[in-house]
Amino acid sequence: MGYDPANPMVDRITDIGPPHYSKFHPPVIAANKGKWLYHEITKAGILMHKAESGDECWTVRVGAARLVSIELIREMCDIADAHCDGFLRFTTRNNVEFMVDSEAKVQPLLDDLASRGNKFPVGGTGAGVTNIVHTQGWVHCHTPATDASGVVKAVMDELFEYFTSMTLPAQVRIALACCLNMCGAVHASDIAILGIHRKPPMIDHNRITGVCELPLAISSCPLGAVKPAKAEVNGEEIKTVKVNAERCMFCGNCYTMCPAMPLADPEGDGIAILVGGKVSNSRSAPKFSKLVIPFLPNTPPRWPETVAAVKNILVTYAGDAKKYERIGEWAERIGWEKFFEKCDIPFTIKSVDDYRLAYDTWRTTTQFKYTSHIK
Amino acid sequence: MAKHETPLLDELESGPWPSFVTDIKRQAETKPECWDILGQLELSFKERITHWKHGGIVGVFGYGGGIVGRYSDLPKRFPGVEHFHTVRVNQPASKYYSTENLRAICNLWEKHGSGMTNMHGSTGDMIMLGCRTEALEPFFYELTHELGQDLGGSGSNLRTPANCLGQSRCEWACYDTEEACHHLTMHYQDEIHRPAFPYKFKFKFSGCPNDCVAAIARSDFAVIGTWRDDIRMDQAAVKEYMAGNIPANGGSYLDGDWGAFDIQKEVIDLCPTDCMWMEGDELKIDNAECTRCMHCINVMPRALRPGAQQGATICVGAKAPILDGAQFATMIIPFIEVSAENEFENVIEVIENIWDWWMEVGKNRERVGETMQRVGLPTFIKVMGLEPIPQHVKEPRSNPYVFWQEEEVEGGWDRDVDEFRARHAA
Numbered sequence: 019m020g021y022d023p024a025n026p027m028v029d030r031i032t033d034i035g036p037p038h039y040s041k042f043h044p045p046v047i048a049a050n051k052g053k054w055l056y057h058e059i060t061k062a063g064i065l066m067h068k069a070e071s072g073d074e075c076w077t078v079r080v081g082a083a084r085l086v087s088i089e090l091i092r093e094m095c096d097i098a099d100a101h102c103d104g105f106l107r108f109t110t111r112n113n114v115e116f117m118v119d120s121e122a123k124v125q126p127l128l129d130d131l132a133s134r135g136n137k138f139p140v141g142g143t144g145a146g147v148t149n150i151v152h153t154q155g156w157v158h159c160h161t162p163a164t165d166a167s168g169v170v171k172a173v174m175d176e177l178f179e180y181f182t183s184m185t186l187p188a189q190v191r192i193a194l195a196c197c198l199n200m201c202g203a204v205h206a207s208d209i210a211i212l213g214i215h216r217k218p219p220m221i222d223h224n225r226i227t228g229v230c231e232l233p234l235a236i237s238s239c240p241l242g243a244v245k246p247a248k249a250e251v252n253g254e255e256i257k258t259v260k261v262n263a264e265r266c267m268f269c270g271n272c273y274t275m276c277p278a279m280p281l282a283d284p285e286g287d288g289i290a291i292l293v294g295g296k297v298s299n300s301r302s303a304p305k306f307s308k309l310v311i312p313f314l315p316n317t318p319p320r321w322p323e324t325v326a327a328v329k330n331i332l333v334t335y336a337g338d339a340k341k342y343e344r345i346g347e348w349a350e351r352i353g354w355e356k357f358f359e360k361c362d363i364p365f366t367i368k369s370v371d372d373y374r375l376a377y378d379t380w381r382t383t384t385q386f387k388y389t390s391h392i393k
Numbered sequence: 394m395a396k397h398e399t400p401l402l403d404e405l406e407s408g409p410w411p412s413f414v415t416d417i418k419r420q421a422e423t424k425p426e427c428w429d430i431l432g433q434l435e436l437s438f439k440e441r442i443t444h445w446k447h448g449g450i451v452g453v454f455g456y457g458g459g460i461v462g463r464y465s466d467l468p469k470r471f472p473g474v475e476h477f478h479t480v481r482v483n484q485p486a487s488k489y490y491s492t493e494n495l496r497a498i499c500n501l502w503e504k505h506g507s508g509m510t511n512m513h514g515s516t517g518d519m520i521m522l523g524c525r526t527e528a529l530e531p532f533f534y535e536l537t538h539e540l541g542q543d544l545g546g547s548g549s550n551l552r553t554p555a556n557c558l559g560q561s562r563c564e565w566a567c568y569d570t571e572e573a574c575h576h577l578t579m580h581y582q583d584e585i586h587r588p589a590f591p592y593k594f595k596f597k598f599s600g601c602p603n604d605c606v607a608a609i610a611r612s613d614f615a616v617i618g619t620w621r622d623d624i625r626m627d628q629a630a631v632k633e634y635m636a637g638n639i640p641a642n643g644g645s646y647l648d649g650d651w652g653a654f655d656i657q658k659e660v661i662d663l664c665p666t667d668c669m670w671m672e673g674d675e676l677k678i679d680n681a682e683c684t685r686c687m688h689c690i691n692v693m694p695r696a697l698r699p700g701a702q703q704g705a706t707i708c709v710g711a712k713a714p715i716l717d718g719a720q721f722a723t724m725i726i727p728f729i730e731v732s733a734e735n736e737f738e739n740v741i742e743v744i745e746n747i748w749d750w751w752m753e754v755g756k757n758r759e760r761v762g763e764t765m766q767r768v769g770l771p772t773f774i775k776v777m778g779l780e781p782i783p784q785h786v787k788e789p790r791s792n793p794y795v796f797w798q799e800e801e802v803e804g805g806w807d808r809d810v811d812e813f814r815a816r817h818a819a
Contacts (some may be wrong), residue, residue, distance in 0.1 A: 020531070020534065020535070021528070021530055021531040021534035022536070025528055026454055027454060027455075029538075030454070030455070030534075030537075030540060031537035032455055032456070032537070032543075032582075033543065033581055033582035033583065033584070033586060034537060034541060034543045034582075035543050035575075035578050035579045036483040036484060036485045036486070036542060036543060036575070036578060037485050037494070037540075037541060037542060038485070038575060039485045039486040039489060039490065039571045039575055040560075041485075041489050041494075041535045042485055042489035042490050042494065043489055043561060044489070047489070047561050049561055051560050051561050051562075052560040052566075052569070054560070054562065054563060054564040055564055055695075056564055056643070056694045056695045057563075057564065057643050057694060057756055058639075058640065058643050058644045058645060058694075059643055059645055059647065060647075061647070062648065067562055067563075067564070070633060072443055077562075081410065081411065082411060082512070082588055083410075083411050083412070083413040083416065083512075084512065084513075085416075085511060085522070086413075086415075086416060086440070086509075086510055086511070086512050087419065087420035087427075087508055087509055087510070087511065088420070088499035088502055088503055088508045088509075088510065089416070089419050089420050089508070090416050090419075090420075091495055091498075091499050091510065091512065092496060094495075095495050095496055095499075098492050099492050104491055104492045104493065105489060105490065105491055105492070106489075106490060106492070107488050107490065107558070108485065108488040108490075108512050108513060109488070110488075110517075110555070110557070110605065110606055110607070112512065112513070117520040117562075126486050136408075136410070136411060136412075137411050137782075138411070139409065139410065139411065142645070144642070144643075144644060144646065145642075145645045145646050145648075145649060146648075151515065154511075155443075156434055156437035156438070156442075156443050156444070156445075157430065157434050157773060158445065158463060158477065158479065158522055158523070159443060159445060160443060160445040160446060160447045160448065160463070161443075161447075162443050165434075165437065165438070167413045168402075168405060168438065169409055171405050171408070171413065171414075172405070172408075174408075174410035175408030175409060175410045178408075178409040178410055180638070181410075183647065183648045184644075184645055184646060184647055184648040185648045185650075186649070189645070192659055195713075198714065198715055199517050199713070199715055200443050200713035200714060200715065202515055203515060203607065203610060203611045203713050204713075205610065205713050205714055205719040206607065206610035206719075206721070229463075234757075237570060237742040238758075240716040240717065269715060269716065271715055271716055273447070277446075277447035277448060280447075281443065282442050282443060284440060284441035284442050287441065287442070297604050297607045297609060297610045298602070298603045298604055299602035299603070299604065299609075299617075299685075299686050299687060299688070300602070300603060300686050300687045300688045300691055301590045301663055301686055301688045302665065304604075304609050304610060304685075304721050306719055306721075307562065316441045318401055318439075318441065319401040319402060319404045319438055320404060320405070327663060335435035337564035341646065341649075341651050341659065342642075342659065342663060342688070342692075373718065374717055374718055375718060376625070379445045391475030
């Protein structure tokens with residue numbers, strides 16, 4: 019007896035939650051949970067965890083697009099069935115981890131992965147670039163200012179050597195969010211690629227009455243730029259809104275609340291680059307990413323300007339930072355003025371904060387470095 | 394046979410990184426609606442703008458979350474994606490899977506959806522990407538009946554909780570993150586499925602201050618493992634590191650040319666509290682000064698381990714920048730034991746203190762971190778019934794504008810101005 023559309027509530031099961039995780043632990047994980055002693059990365063993409071029992075869990079980490087087909091997942095399952103007792107896991111950064119219980123089983127697994135073209139690149143560990151966490155972009159979202167999967171593919175193609183090696187001063191976490199809603203929460207990433215709008219919303223007076231709660235649209239604006247207004251539609255006066263474009267900061271929150279206020283635009287939209295964020299508490303406290311490049315155009319299919327900007331920051335950092343320094347720690351040590359100079363990124367007024375709490379970022383000391391910015 | 398020309402997307406089939414375009418094309422051979430994903434995406438690449446309509450409220454009976462409606466704005470041209478709703482399936486804690494389970498999910502999605510997924514969404518769910526409205530109930534029926542699985546959260550509710558893999562495969566986890574995540578997910582099924590909050594609320598569970606699940610940046614309620622006693626030390630292993638017999642940082646730097654390991658430069662000098670030193674060939678730590686940042690442990694995992702008296706720090710109120718700017722979570726409870734033995738009841742008590750207050754005073758679409766900003770941390774500390782401690786702030790306030798309460802001031806606030814004037818001419 020399957021689903022019966024005539025009686026949808028019959029035999030209904032709800033609120034059962036996810037299956038218990040213990041059903042899915044590989045045997046070596048189940049046997050040693052809570053009893054791990056240490057780990058070692060033996061090669062980029064290969065981790066060995068040693069348990070008190072002497073057991074070893076060897077993990078091979080592979081990169082994947084976040085956007086994956088069930089055909090590809092089935093292929094992952096084939097690999098896990100052949101090598102890993104039928105278990106695998108995903109990381110929070112969209113990598114796939116295949117685990118085996120002895121070193122001897124690693125090479126056959128690697129050979130299998132390598133035999134499948136470029137589908138399963140091994141890497142993403144240690145002092146390198148791991149997979150980019152990202153959002154939906156044009157493939158599935160209604161508010162994006164850029165694509166996600168396309169930009170990520172272009173960037174990772176260029177940074178591939180850093181995924182498969184561990185040569186950087188520290189790990190570099192790159193994230194992409196395709197609009198300011200930041201479903202990808204890129205605000206604490208070493209390098210953040212952020213879709214932004216630059217044109218204020220249009221008002222679709224013909225549609226606004228049916229689809230929009232005007233008070234919600236008005237209160238959605240953090241700067242009070244959306245005001246009540248009247249307009250004439252088919253000879254009748256209707257209640258609508260107007261936008262004070264000079265106050266608009268292009269956050270798009272009004273469009274989230276009101277479908278009659280679209281703001282996406284091929285010329286207006288593009289990408290901002292923010293750098294220096296981190297989540298870990300290691301050494302220094304978690305940091306927000308800071309805006310260093312206010313706008314790069316949307317240039318599908320390979321976004322060369324964005325790819326070049328990310329690569330430039332990464333390479334400059336790699337050549338200048340000390341061991342263990344994350345990008346933000348490096349920028350703070352040398353000073354942001356030196357960051358802009360060394361990366362050869364023009365400093366613009368757009369990196370000077372004029373939003374709330376902005377004063378926290380203004381320099382209130384006579385300590386600074388003389389860089390080319392001082393004429 | 395390709396249904397649409399996709400010259401721009403085709404350029405993303407080359408290069409060393411796995412190509413989602415190649416993957417979608419392969420899927421389209423058995424799920425032809427995938428050709429329309431490519432067709433519409435190609436158009437977006439050409440026109441540099443999205444072709445998805447705004448919103449659309451769809452769901453399954455009895456739930457207010459778990460499904461996100463999505464419609465193409467060119468349904469005639471791309472009928473395969475006319476309806477393209479997202480289904481969020483609650484992932485198992487830690488994201489381990491059996492292939493048996495994954496294959497069953499794939500089969501279900503082949504039957505009812507597009508065949509495309511995200512493994513995983515930003516919050517943690519498996520994202521089933523693209524199905525028609527009429528497929529939602531049959532999918533949900535079979536998901537619950539045949540797989541024994543359920544939807545995750547969306548909208549103004551408890552979003553699907555997520556955790557780092559914790560003790561399952563990490564020596565640093567200071568509590569059982571996957572059990573905490575699973576237990577609280579089960580405990581709060583109603584809150585996940587039926588929106589009753591001012592806005593979204595996220596739990597994230599990280600086992601140590603490295604915070605691999607980004608709890609402090611991304612969750613309203615961050616439970617981050619820590620310890621109270623001394624870092625456990627193996628002096629023999631310290632010597633092995635110093636002799637270069639064990640690679641630093643668990644091998645993270647194997648491919649770099651950083652020279653011989655230097656414990657002074659790489660560990661002692663980078664300690665943020667300057668609480669480590671060498672005495673002869675022994676490493677010493679003044680644990681009372683340690684702030685448990687993890688750096689020394691990260692660098693020498695075989696010599697140093699978190700202390701044995703373990704628990705977690707609870708931080709509250711992180712969010713992305715929309716609207717008032719990004720917030721990290723604020724340290725609220727410095728140390729709490731997190732244990733399945735009491736079914737996490739002390740953690741639940743903290744959660745429900747926050748919710749009871751936030752559901753009353755939080756404004757529509759106000760994250761708890763924003764409510765905290767609006768009312769101020771002192772008010773929040775009082776609401777939580779906590780004693781204020783210096784650990785709650787980075788530094789004391791630098792302005793003198795204290796909201797004194799009347800009862801704190803001798804004689805209260807009622808005064809007679811005539812009596813005042815009798816003594817003080819105007």
